[in-house]
Amino acid sequence: MRDRVWIVTGLLLxxxxxxxxxxxxxxAHATSRPPDLVLPANExxxxxxxxxxxxxxxxxxxxxRQSVVRENKQKYVAFNGKVYDMSLTGTCLKCxxxxxxxxxxxxxxxxxxxxxxxxxxxxxxxxRSAR
Amino acid sequence: xxxxxxxxxxxxxxxxxxxxxxxALAVLESPAQxxxxxxxxxxxxxxxxxxxxxxxxxxxxxxxxxxxxxxKAHNIPDFQNEAHRIEWIWKRPFGDLFxxxxxxxxxxxxxxxxxPVLCNHCDxxxxxxxxxxxxxWKREEDGIVMMDWHRCIGCxxxxxxxxxxxxxxxxxxxxxxxxxxxxDYPTRTRGVVEKCTFCSERLAKGQLxxxxxxxxxxxxxxxxxxxxxxxxxxxLAKNYTLRRRAELGTGPNIYYLI
Numbered sequence: 414m415r416d417r418v419w420i421v422t423g424l425l426l427x428x429x430x431x432x433x434x435x436x437x438x439x440x441a442h443a444t445s446r447p448p449d450l451v452l453p454a455n456e457x458x459x460x461x462x463x464x465x466x467x468x469x470x471x472x473x474x475x476x477x478r479q480s481v482v483r484e485n486k487q488k489y490v491a492f493n494g495k496v497y498d499m500s501l502t503g504t505c506l507k508c509x510x511x512x513x514x515x516x517x518x519x520x521x522x523x524x525x526x527x528x529x530x531x532x533x534x535x536x537x538x539x540x541r542s543a544r
Numbered sequence: 545x546x547x548x549x550x551x552x553x554x555x556x557x558x559x560x561x562x563x564x565x566x567x568a569l570a571v572l573e574s575p576a577q578x579x580x581x582x583x584x585x586x587x588x589x590x591x592x593x594x595x596x597x598x599x600x601x602x603x604x605x606x607x608x609x610x611x612x613x614x615x616k617a618h619n620i621p622d623f624q625n626e627a628h629r630i631e632w633i634w635k636r637p638f639g640d641l642f643x644x645x646x647x648x649x650x651x652x653x654x655x656x657x658x659x660p661v662l663c664n665h666c667d668x669x670x671x672x673x674x675x676x677x678x679x680x681w682k683r684e685e686d687g688i689v690m691m692d693w694h695r696c697i698g699c700x701x702x703x704x705x706x707x708x709x710x711x712x713x714x715x716x717x718x719x720x721x722x723x724x725x726x727x728d729y730p731t732r733t734r735g736v737v738e739k740c741t742f743c744s745e746r747l748a749k750g751q752l753x754x755x756x757x758x759x760x761x762x763x764x765x766x767x768x769x770x771x772x773x774x775x776x777x778x779x780l781a782k783n784y785t786l787r788r789r790a791e792l793g794t795g796p797n798i799y800y801l802i
Binding site: 482487535 | 690
């Protein structure tokens, strides 16, 4: 029984270590709530249903890229019959803000930001810098 | 009928020679590139090309309107270091472009005349043949030699293959060197090859290439060289034109009117 002190201390240290993420977030006021995404004011419906966009927007972007660059097809007929220009900066970013929409969600999900923006220019940034 | 071993060997030998000879003749007779050239295979409906009227262009030798329009439309960086320079359309002295036509007595004014140069959008593009990733290809519907920068791995085989030096390589990140960014067109990244695409993005909207539109002298005529009724064919029918290094069999589609 002489080792009680050591055992208890060890157990406490172990528990503290294991629960570190929990109390660290409590202290840092971190929250696991997903970001409140700002939805476009002037549009009610995206080019595809929300559930599809949430899981497969990257697939859609790849298909658009393939169509425009390699197949010279510029128009996308959406599920509801509406026709869109297949353009990341022209169509997607017309409604969504890159920083408020793309980046925030990617950050939350811990998804590495794709390298789209190494080449494609964010029109919003332009307006900001032009002012 | 009886056949001796000697006769049998003679006949088989003769058959072998006849068979291989026919194959060899077929290879020699067909033009070397015909199998690869979409134009020769009859697949191309349309082949976009351009005439550069050097007489009209020479009216103002210091004019760079076509170059400026292209640079602005495609976010082309401005590098002071010549080794880093990116060029889609630029000017070179006529004598440098047509060195095989040059004689000792070539008209001096013509020899030194700054003449526009751009990708020739060849019928049989060597750059396309060597690209290991399919990042550059001959577009079947209009014959443009296209580029997909998403796929370019920067190996520069295409640059080695192009006999016209029409391609540029991004040795450094170009974006900080573009003075006036056009948000409607992407920039490129370091390690990517680029060149003129005949303004495929403008053609898709029904517009003419930026250089053609910008030329106030109307020295650039753009159109389908496979369409006998097109303006470009009318000009070609009435004038003597030159193409750069056509003897290589690349089938360049930029014509120079002198």
